[in-house]
Amino acid sequence: MSVATARVGDQRTAICRVTLSGTDYRRAHDACHVAALLWNQATDWVHSEWKEKRSPGKYAIQSFLTALPRGERPLHAHTTEILAHDLEDAIATYRTNRKAGMKVRAPWRKKNYRPLSFTANFGWRVTPDGRLALSLGRGRPRIVLPLPGVQDSARGELVDASRWGEIQLCWDRDARQWSLHIPYETGREGSEGTNLIAIDEGIINPMALASWVGERTIEVTVINGREARAVKRCRNKAVGAIQKRLSRMKDGSKRHRRLVAAKKRIKAKATWQLRNFDHQVARKAADFAIGHGAGRIVAGDVRGIERKTRKERRAGRHLRQQLSQWSRGTQERYLREKAGLVIEHINESSSTKTCPKCLTSNRPSGRHYRCQNPACGFTCHRDAVGGVNILQKAIHGEYIPIGPDTKIRVTYLRAVERWSMDQRQAHRLVQRRKARALSSAPNRALPQATAVSERVPATPSTSASASGPLAAVA
Numbered sequence: 001m002s003v004a005t006a007r008v009g010d011q012r013t014a015i016c017r018v019t020l021s022g023t024d025y026r027r028a029h030d031a032c033h034v035a036a037l038l039w040n041q042a043t044d045w046v047h048s049e050w051k052e053k054r055s056p057g058k059y060a061i062q063s064f065l066t067a068l069p070r071g072e073r074p075l076h077a078h079t080t081e082i083l084a085h086d087l088e089d090a091i092a093t094y095r096t097n098r099k100a101g102m103k104v105r106a107p108w109r110k111k112n113y114r115p116l117s118f119t120a121n122f123g124w125r126v127t128p129d130g131r132l133a134l135s136l137g138r139g140r141p142r143i144v145l146p147l148p149g150v151q152d153s154a155r156g157e158l159v160d161a162s163r164w165g166e167i168q169l170c171w172d173r174d175a176r177q178w179s180l181h182i183p184y185e186t187g188r189e190g191s192e193g194t195n196l197i198a199i200d201e202g203i204i205n206p207m208a209l210a211s212w213v214g215e216r217t218i219e220v221t222v223i224n225g226r227e228a229r230a231v232k233r234c235r236n237k238a239v240g241a242i243q244k245r246l247s248r249m250k251d252g253s254k255r256h257r258r259l260v261a262a263k264k265r266i267k268a269k270a271t272w273q274l275r276n277f278d279h280q281v282a283r284k285a286a287d288f289a290i291g292h293g294a295g296r297i298v299a300g301d302v303r304g305i306e307r308k309t310r311k312e313r314r315a316g317r318h319l320r321q322q323l324s325q326w327s328r329g330t331q332e333r334y335l336r337e338k339a340g341l342v343i344e345h346i347n348e349s350s351s352t353k354t355c356p357k358c359l360t361s362n363r364p365s366g367r368h369y370r371c372q373n374p375a376c377g378f379t380c381h382r383d384a385v386g387g388v389n390i391l392q393k394a395i396h397g398e399y400i401p402i403g404p405d406t407k408i409r410v411t412y413l414r415a416v417e418r419w420s421m422d423q424r425q426a427h428r429l430v431q432r433r434k435a436r437a438l439s440s441a442p443n444r445a446l447p448q449a450t451a452v453s454e455r456v457p458a459t460p461s462t463s464a465s466a467s468g469p470l471a472a473v474a
């Protein structure tokens, strides 16, 4: 396989969460709602055209929308046009899927919100005072927000606004949060070498990467996934508890609605944390690949093992849940983008069982691998064994012993840097002090002040605003 064609993608999209001011918030909501109404009208129109045996294309849909009176579409003309193109895209996807034999329906659902698209220099521009202005059409007030900082996910440097493309303003219903989706061009980067890197993917440790360095050493990096496990477990428990309470409640009651909202918030927060986690895993894996001059990345093929687990009784309830929440595909996609290499897949059966030194098949218990062959006695981390075996198979086509005096150097990495308890406590203290300095409402400042005084005895308060309630406590 040629390496040159394996290099991928030069465009990325950054997602920036933004907070809108009161009037802009309302404006954006109304505009998203109008966009949805236009989408619904266009969908209805396309369906009526189909009934007449006509098949309107992209520009026909566009001119249907732009022919509507201006009062009915209080959006930038480009925003309306992109809406038409999105509908055309959706129809094209439906057609290809139908041809592929999938059971699909042409776009039909009535939308309530649609994201708004803004083209560069027309829909959006940077104001002279360095803020981002999103246009809703001539003669209408704009949505103005602070210019978000977009970081190149490969190089870590800031991407100048002149390199941004068509921006989308989206409303995340569950998180109740606005976000900007900003695509940008990146230069061709990533790994340029010819080395082969093997990856063993797992639920506990998302990735174990292995590579030969020199004649007698294999370097393995195991990326730890405990943060993601904690987030998932916490979310599953919280959602389960809410679900249990919901089942005893009347639909549509005030408490029911409140609980549903709480559930969505919990889910949305976990989604963000897990997205960050997947990026961090991919970042560390890409650093390993680039650092070892990768030209090819080969992973054990675990695609599809999460399917049909119930029907074929291949896993218990908890393992099934873990499997279905495993974001392996996302991590691979991120790694492909960050390392600039396509990830190949090979059969990984018995890669964690086979001893890399003597090829005896063992059943490891726990995370530690110990070879039962008395003549061998090889021990190592279980995921590292998987990585080494996949590496050997990718090079030689089958499992080959690594040689008696070959060393396996294992490094453990946490996917997400985390603070110690002391660091966290110190940070919380600073945050509380800040909140106290900002808060001018005495009833708000009081409980915070008590909490602080319990931990730090007799801190002389310097902030004037909090001196009243603090003095009362002291």
Ligand SMILES: [Zn+2]
Binding pocket: 355, 356, 357, 358, 359, 360, 371, 372, 373, 376, 377, 378
């Ligand atoms: Zn052995």
